[in-house]
Amino acid sequence: MNLNSCIFIAGAHGVAGSAIERLLLSQGYMNLLTPTHKELDLYNFKQVDHYFNRYRPEYVFYTAAKMGSITYRKSHPAELLLENLRMQSNVISCSHTYGVKKLLFMSSDFIYPEKEDGTLREPDFLTGLPCARDFPYSLAKITGVKLCDYYREEYGDDFFTIVPCAFFGLNSSFDLERANVVASMTRRMHTAKLRGDSEFVLWGSGKPIKEFLHSDDVASACLLLMEQEKHESLYNIGSGNGGTSIWELACMIKKVLGYEGAIVCDMTKPDGIMRRVPDSSRIRELGWKPKYDMDAAVRFMCEYYLETLKTKI
Ligand SMILES: NC(=O)c1ccc[n+]([C@@H]2O[C@H](COP(=O)([O-])OP(=O)(O)OC[C@H]3O[C@@H](n4cnc5c(N)ncnc54)[C@H](OP(=O)(O)O)[C@@H]3O)[C@@H](O)[C@H]2O)c1
Numbered sequence: 001m002n003l004n005s006c007i008f009i010a011g012a013h014g015v016a017g018s019a020i021e022r023l024l025l026s027q028g029y030m031n032l033l034t035p036t037h038k039e040l041d042l043y044n045f046k047q048v049d050h051y052f053n054r055y056r057p058e059y060v061f062y063t064a065a066k067m068g069s070i071t072y073r074k075s076h077p078a079e080l081l082l083e084n085l086r087m088q089s090n091v092i093s094c095s096h097t098y099g100v101k102k103l104l105f106m107s108s109d110f111i112y113p114e115k116e117d118g119t120l121r122e123p124d125f126l127t128g129l130p131c132a133r134d135f136p137y138s139l140a141k142i143t144g145v146k147l148c149d150y151y152r153e154e155y156g157d158d159f160f161t162i163v164p165c166a167f168f169g170l171n172s173s174f175d176l177e178r179a180n181v182v183a184s185m186t187r188r189m190h191t192a193k194l195r196g197d198s199e200f201v202l203w204g205s206g207k208p209i210k211e212f213l214h215s216d217d218v219a220s221a222c223l224l225l226m227e228q229e230k231h232e233s234l235y236n237i238g239s240g241n242g243g244t245s246i247w248e249l250a251c252m253i254k255k256v257l258g259y260e261g262a263i264v265c266d267m268t269k270p271d272g273i274m275r276r277v278p279d280s281s282r283i284r285e286l287g288w289k290p291k292y293d294m295d296a297a298v299r300f301m302c303e304y305y306l307e308t309l310k311t312k313i
Pocket of ligand 1: 164
């Protein structure tokens, strides 16, 4: 990839896509295609085909996804599967047709089967059923991985997949129906602080552990991979810190926001999966490591929330 290469970011206005755009711009890449959803509907094959034919991107970062609110996801499994399948298939197949040099497909750790030790490893992909939660989304993401694999096998296309852990950063949603755990906890605890609540209640024991990354670190992993000559099928991207429990996360947010109430656990609520931690040694061997530690990432998010409060919420 050189600074004049034509680079298409599908989903450029989301959390990961916008972080990739910022990073590329900061490094001097000048020829970026970053259409909004309104300008290019990835679900519409004719539009995608026309777009590729017209702009001829050489490199593609696929970071789009249809998720929607929890209520939407529960009540619209068919639409969710179909929308994700169609969007990614349109972009991946047009990337093949129009001779894209490299394509990065952003998948999700929901593609992995649940393992007893809670460690997610690339070779475990498709060795069991994926996580039961958000199954339509997992199925679409699994298909995306395999479609890239098959294009590589059948035609030698350099299409590969990254599997990030949960991430957050600029453009994260604070809508409680859609927000990830860091964004929603930040918003809920800030509200508790303003109301003067004496307690902040966590669902379950607070013991489930996950890894988290700042979106800028996801972007740096994407760029490093795009610059590699050869690719494996899959690359996990995690913080490598062994994960953060929900309890620890709540304590970090409490400290940054200055909330003075107590954090309590509602043990009548289910915990869900106790540990989901990626093994990201494959990308580490290529020299990648995150810039933000968890404290810095949480501080960033709390400050971003307070900024967002002034304008958007
Ligand atoms: N965030 C995480 O913690 C996480 C963790 C693991 C994997 N992932 C995966 O990583 C990728 C990026 O995640 P993210 O958090 O950056 O997602 P995001 O913020 O929700 O961004 C997704 C983008 O896709 C766009 N999009 C959806 N449908 C579209 C369509 N039909 N045509 C054009 N654009 C469309 C959205 O635009 P509109 O909003 O305008 O519809 C949005 O800008 C996704 O594939 C996600 O599944 C995310």
